[in-house]
Every structure is written in structure tokens, then in C-alpha cells.
Amino acid sequence: MKKVLVLNGINLNMFGKRDPAHYGAVTLAQIDDSLRDLGLELDLAVECFQTNHEGEMAQRIHEAHGDGTEAVMINAGAWTHYSYGIADALAILEVPIVEVHMSNVHARETFRHHSVFSSVVKGQICGFGINSYLLGLRAAADLLQDPD
Numbered sequence: 102m103k104k105v106l107v108l109n110g111i112n113l114n115m116f117g118k119r120d121p122a123h124y125g126a127v128t129l130a131q132i133d134d135s136l137r138d139l140g141l142e143l144d145l146a147v148e149c150f151q152t153n154h155e156g157e158m159a160q161r162i163h164e165a166h167g168d169g170t171e172a173v174m175i176n177a178g179a180w181t182h183y184s185y186g187i188a189d190a191l192a193i194l195e196v197p198i199v200e201v202h203m204s205n206v207h208a209r210e211t212f213r214h215h216s217v218f219s220s221v222v223k224g225q226i227c228g229f230g231i232n233s234y235l236l237g238l239r240a241a242a243d244l245l246q247d248p249d
């Protein structure tokens with residue numbers, strides 16, 4: 102089974118309690134469970150990690166070099182829009198990276214329109230709630246079949 106590492110950043114542990122107009126009622130634990138279930142269908146081992154600490158996130162991305170991770174899916178929350186540290190950590194990875202967001206960031210405040218990860222990810226999926234993650238995992242599965 103190929104391993105996909107799912108990374109969730111700052112404030113995303115609060116899904117279910119936070120701003121339901123943008124993020125609905127689903128919790129991060131439910132998202133992680135759904136991803137692991139879909140992973141079984143797609144023959145992928147899904148590992149999920151969340152932190153509110155930028156350094157811990159960088160550390161986990163560094164560890165992905167030696168732990169068999171073959172693709173990464175990331176929702177970095179607000180770090181997406183300004184963290185060059187996380188962007189640099191992702192840039193060191195050699196595996197495909199998919200960026201996801203629950204909300205349609207392009208329909209929200211201007212600061213959310215820009216992702217500092219754009220040049221290091223294969224693509225971005227946003228606006229579909231939990232389905233952004235499920236579609237992102239399918240995209241990662243396709244990339245693992247055919248990297249081009």
C-alpha cells in the first residue's frame with residue numbers, strides 16, 4: 102500500500118465548532134475517518150497529522166523524507182497565505198503535494214486568495230467542504246499511478 106500523509110495546520114482541529122457558514126459541522130476526526138475509509142478503497146495507507154505549531158508542522162514535513170510517504174495532502178489553514186517556512190519545507194519534498202481547503206478561498210477575503218504554496222503543489226482543490234479532502238485524496242491516488 103502506498104502511503105499518503107494528510108497534514109492539517111493551524112485552527113483546523115476546531116472544525117465542527119468553528120464558523121459553520123464556511124466549514125459546516127464536520128469535525129476533523131470525521132474527515133480523517135472518511136479519508137482512511139476512502140484510502141482503503143483506493144489501496145492507500147492514509148496517515149493524518151494536525152498541529153497548531155508551525156515548527157511542529159515543518160518537523161513533520163521533514164520526517165516525511167524518511168518515513169515512506171509517497172504523496173502529501175495539506176490544508177495548512179491560514180499558514181497557506183503567508184508561511185514561507187512551511188512553503189520551503191514542502192519544497193524540499195520530492196513527492197507530489199495536493200493543497201486542499203474546505204471553503205472557497207477565492208470567494209472570501211482578499212488575503213485568502215493567494216497561496217504561498219502554489220509553486221510547490223501539483224494543484225489546489227477548494228470550496229467543497231469535506232469533499233475537497235476526498236477529491237484531493239483521489240487526485241493523490243491518480244498522481245501516484247501516473248505522476249505526469
Ligand code: DQA
Nearest residue numbers: 112176178179202203204213
Ligand atoms: C481554510 C481556509 C483558510 O483561509 C483559513 O485560514 C482556514 C481554513 C479552509 O479549509 O477553507 O483556516 O484552509
